[in-house]
Every structure is written in structure tokens, then in C-alpha cells.
Amino acid sequence: MLAAVHALCFADPDVAGPAWSAQAIADLMGLPGVAALIAQDEQEPLGMALIRTVVDEAEILTIGVTPTARGRGLGTALTQACVDTAAAAGAAALYLEVAETNAPARRLYAATGFEPVGRRANYYHLGGQPVAALLLRRAMGANAVV
Ligand SMILES: CC(C)(COP(=O)(O)OP(=O)(O)OC[C@H]1O[C@@H](n2cnc3c(N)ncnc32)[C@H](O)[C@@H]1OP(=O)(O)O)[C@@H](O)C(=O)NCCC(=O)NCCS
Numbered sequence: 001m002l003a004a005v006h007a008l009c010f011a012d013p014d015v016a017g018p019a020w021s022a023q024a025i026a027d028l029m030g031l032p033g034v035a036a037l038i039a040q041d042e043q044e045p046l047g048m049a050l051i052r053t054v055v056d057e058a059e060i061l062t063i064g065v066t067p068t069a070r071g072r073g074l075g076t077a078l079t080q081a082c083v084d085t086a087a088a089a090g091a092a093a094l095y096l097e098v099a100e101t102n103a104p105a106r107r108l109y110a111a112t113g114f115e116p117v118g119r120r121a122n123y124y125h126l127g128g129q130p131v132a133a134l135l136l137r138r139a140m141g142a143n144a145v146v
Pocket residue numbers: 009010015016063064065066069070071072073074075076077097098099102103104105107108111
């Protein structure tokens with residue numbers, strides 16, 4: 001089910017890269033400290049996130065909302081749930097990588113308290129072009145600006 005939702009969220013590989021296979025997601029779920037978060041209504045899953053916590057650092061491995069469910073706060077709610085999960089697991093900071101060209105995701109993360117701490121040039125290949133990754137960090141206990 002996670003792979004099916006991920007495939008919907010990452011149907012456009014030019015935005016944030018290709019969807020992950022069911023095997024890749026199963027492999028990640030088998031690693032210590034990995035948790036899946038799902039946003040859903042009564043009928044169907046509408047978004048998902050995978051988060052990994054190792055000692056005092058956590059990372060959002062992937063996060064997405066299905067295209068027809070976007071723009072109504074689910075991405076914000078999922079991101080906040082990742083923050084809460086990381087804090088509950090004892091993390092002092094939560095990290096993620098985002099393509100520099102992914103404007104909706106960058107707005108989401110800025111609004112939920114993430115700050116850039118690094119940049120990796122040519123990290124992604126999106127739409128036939130090299131695209132930099134921004135490494136973002138959110139300190140636990142930091143206030144979001146929303
Ligand atoms: C990024 C993503 C998770 C946001 O989900 P969402 O449910 O639309 O998020 P929200 O409704 O909480 O809105 C968060 C921000 O995104 C903005 N946004 C949503 N859809 C947008 C769009 N089509 N274009 C521009 N901005 C958009 C919102 O306006 C909001 O910004 P604001 O604070 O300026 O209002 C979603 O667009 C997505 O799944 N994208 C594809 C996968 C992806 O890029 N994942 C992140 C990889 S790092």
C-alpha cells in the first residue's frame with residue numbers, strides 16, 4: 001500500500017525524482033528506526049512519509065501527498081507529524097533533502113520551521129537537467145513560523 005501511495009505522490013519524476021519500488025520501501029521499513037506515517041480519509045490514503053531516527057538525529061526519507069489532495073494542508077500535517085515522531089523518538093534535529101527547484105516542497109518546509117544547512121550541487125537529475133539538493137534541518141523545539 002505504501003508503494004502505491006508513493007507512486008501517486010511521485011508520478012511526476014521531474015519534480016522530486018521517480019517513485020520507489022515496493023521492494024525498496026520494504027527494505028527501508030526493515031531498517032531499525034524507520035517509521036511510516038500515512039494521511040488518509042475514510043476511503044483512501046492521501047499521503048505518506050517515511051522517517052528514520054538514529055540516536056539523536058532523524059531524517060525524512062520521503063514525503064508526499066497525492067496530486068488531487070494537495071493544497072489543503074495535508075503536507076503540512078504530515079511534516080508536523082514527522083517532527084512529532086522525531087521528537088518522541090528522542091531526536092534533537094530532523095533533516096531532509098529537497099530539490100532546489102521543488103517550490104511547493106520548499107515553501108512547505110520553510111513554513112514548518114526547516115532551515116537550509118547545506119547544498120549538494122548536481123545531486124538530482126530532473127527533467128533532463130542536473131539539480132542541486134538543499135539539506136534542510138529543523139531543530140526539535142524550534143517554533144514553526146506558521
Ligand atoms: C510538497 C507536497 C508534499 C505538499 O503537499 P500539500 O498537501 O500540497 O501541502 P500543503 O497543502 O500543506 O501546502 C504546503 C505549501 O505548499 C504550497 N503548495 C501546494 N501546492 C502547490 C502548488 N501546486 N504550487 C505551489 N505551491 C503549492 C502551499 O501553498 C503551501 O505553501 P504556503 O505556505 O505558501 O501556503 C506535495 O506537493 C507533493 O507531494 N509533491 C510531490 C512530492 C514531493 O515533492 N515531495 C517532497 C520531496 S522533498
